[in-house]
Amino acid sequence: xxxxxxxxxxxxxxxxxISVSCTANALPKVKNPVYESYDxxxxxxxxxxxxxxxxxxxxxxxxxxRIQQHISSENKTGxxxxxxxxxxxxxxxGFKPKITDIENGIFFKTDTAEIFxxxxxxxxxx
Numbered sequence: 654x655x656x657x658x659x660x661x662x663x664x665x666x667x668x669x670x671i672s673v674s675c676t677a678n679a680l681p682k683v684k685n686p687v688y689e690s691y692d693x694x695x696x697x698x699x700x701x702x703x704x705x706x707x708x709x710x711x712x713x714x715x716x717x718x719r720i721q722q723h724i725s726s727e728n729k730t731g732x733x734x735x736x737x738x739x740x741x742x743x744x745x746x747g748f749k750p751k752i753t754d755i756e757n758g759i760f761f762k763t764d765t766a767e768i769f770x771x772x773x774x775x776x777x778x779x
Contacts, residue, residue, distance in 0.1 A: 680761055680770050682706040687777040688717055688738075695743035701736045701774065703759070708732055713767060714760045717774060721751045721760075 686703040699717050714723045715736050722738040742748040758771040 679763070680710055680768065681708070683759060683770070683772050686772045686774045688774045689777045696739060697741040698737055698739040701738055702734060703772070703774075704733045706732070710761045710763055710768075712759050713762045716753060716755050716758050716760070716769075718757070719753055719755070721753045721755070 682705070684704040684706065686701075688699045688701040690699055691697070699720075701715050701717050701722075703715075705712065712724050712729075712734060714721055715734075715738065716722075717738050718740075720738055720740055722736055724734060724736055728734055728736045738750075739745075739748065740750050755769060756771050757774050758769055761768050761770060
């Protein structure tokens with residue numbers, strides 16, 4: 654009886670592992686992930702830029718220093734992305750950034766789910 658329960662559990666675990674690894678391999682590689690901070694007349698934040706190896710899976714949002722920012726079509730030029738991540742604003746009344754507990758990285762949207770890929774962004778000197 655014990656063997657009948659363990660075998661399907663092992664098969665289910667192996668198939669889940671294969672599924673996750675195949676999805677992770679389908680994500681594009683992130684090239685030149687850098688960010689710089691800015692403080693311009695009442696607005697503070699980060700300018701994040703990176704390039705993808707292909708656009709088969711689109712990037713939907715970026716997380717930098719626990720702040721998540723949606724990526725719009727204006728932030729994309731070919732395979733290159735430039736995103737302003739606002740952390741503080743006096744110009745926008747009631748502005749609150751989207752805070753998350755996720756490490757730095759990029760969210761990608763596949764046909765079935767939204768997948769997070771951790772990315773080590775380098776701080777660029779101004």
